[in-house]
Amino acid sequence: MHASAVRASLSRGAGPQDLDSIPWLVxxxxxxxxxxxxxxRVVEVQPGELVCRIGRPVSYWFGVIxxxxxxxxxAAAAGGSSFPITFAGLTSGGWFGEGTVLKNxxxxxxxxxxxxxxxxxxxxxxxxxxxxxxxxxxxxxxxQLNERLGQFIGAREIDRLSQSxxxxxxxxxxxxxxxxxxxxxxxxxxxxxxxxxxxxxxxQRVNRSLLTLQDGGAIRVEYGGVRVLDLERLRRWx
DNA sequence: ACATTAAATTCGA
DNA sequence: TCGAATTTAATGT
Numbered sequence: 001m002h003a004s005a006v007r008a009s010l011s012r013g014a015g016p017q018d019l020d021s022i023p024w025l026v027x028x029x030x031x032x033x034x035x036x037x038x039x040x041r042v043v044e045v046q047p048g049e050l051v052c053r054i055g056r057p058v059s060y061w062f063g064v065i066x067x068x069x070x071x072x073x074x075a076a077a078a079g080g081s082s083f084p085i086t087f088a089g090l091t092s093g094g095w096f097g098e099g100t101v102l103k104n105x106x107x108x109x110x111x112x113x114x115x116x117x118x119x120x121x122x123x124x125x126x127x128x129x130x131x132x133x134x135x136x137x138x139x140x141x142x143x144q145l146n147e148r149l150g151q152f153i154g155a156r157e158i159d160r161l162s163q164s165x166x167x168x169x170x171x172x173x174x175x176x177x178x179x180x181x182x183x184x185x186x187x188x189x190x191x192x193x194x195x196x197x198x199x200x201x202x203x204q205r206v207n208r209s210l211l212t213l214q215d216g217g218a219i220r221v222e223y224g225g226v227r228v229l230d231l232e233r234l235r236r237w238x
Numbered sequence: 239a240c241a242t243t244a245a246a247t248t249c250g251a
Numbered sequence: 252t253c254g255a256a257t258t259t260a261a262t263g264t
Contacts, residue, residue: 191261207263223244224261 027136060121063095067117093183169237
């Protein structure tokens with residue numbers, strides 16, 4: 001247990017392996033990339049830890065290098081009043097909070113790690129600097145806003161679906177979004193428990209649904225994860 | 239809630 | 252450094 005363990009615990013400044021999993025980095029030219037790499041912070045977060053809190057002033061634009069985060073308005077919402085809603089699951093390659101950074105507001109949701117994860121962030125000032133000078137970066141942000149809007153509209157429908165199979169199916173499909181989460185391969189690493197937290201169902205129920213989806217040929221259930229065989233079928237599951 | 243199986247960790251050479 | 256033994260985590264019913 002040497003080289004790898006030591007590296008895992010010490011190397012949490014950005015390493016090259018982290019840079020590879022930042023999808024928009026390739027769109028930047030050399031000087032832009034240089035500044036980003038210099039400003040980039042990479043941290044490891046433990047399960048349950050909050051990456052950002054409702055009401056906190058915006059400081060960073062965040063992305064998931066590896067792991068699984070939950071975007072929600074639950075857990076001691078500082079502004080009070082509402083009941084817990086999970087807006088989205090966030091997984092490898094996903095960047096979030098651009099809307100908040102753009103408007104320079106306070107966060108309107110909590111981001112909580114569902115498992116040990118590696119999260120990267122660039123300061124809001126760097127984000128704005130990139131917006132001001134890189135067309136490629138602008139395209140990425142625009143794509144991101146557009147796709148996420150589509151996801152939220154989809155999420156509204158999910159809430160209305162009483163059928164848990166369909167809810168699980170569409171939540172999974174959302175996590176497999178190839179543009180928003182380019183780091184997810186064909187196998188999504190997520191436990192049935194974690195999926196339960198995300199969808200708002202018990203693990204047992206999730207397990208049933210996954211087996212049903214597997215019978216339908218949409219996915220294959222694997223230990224510690226799910227392999228998507230037919231994304232379209234997942235999306236359209238009824 | 240429980241039994242089974244996979245993975246991660248520890249331990250001894 | 253390897254693999255067997257033990258512990259922990261995830262799954263299926």
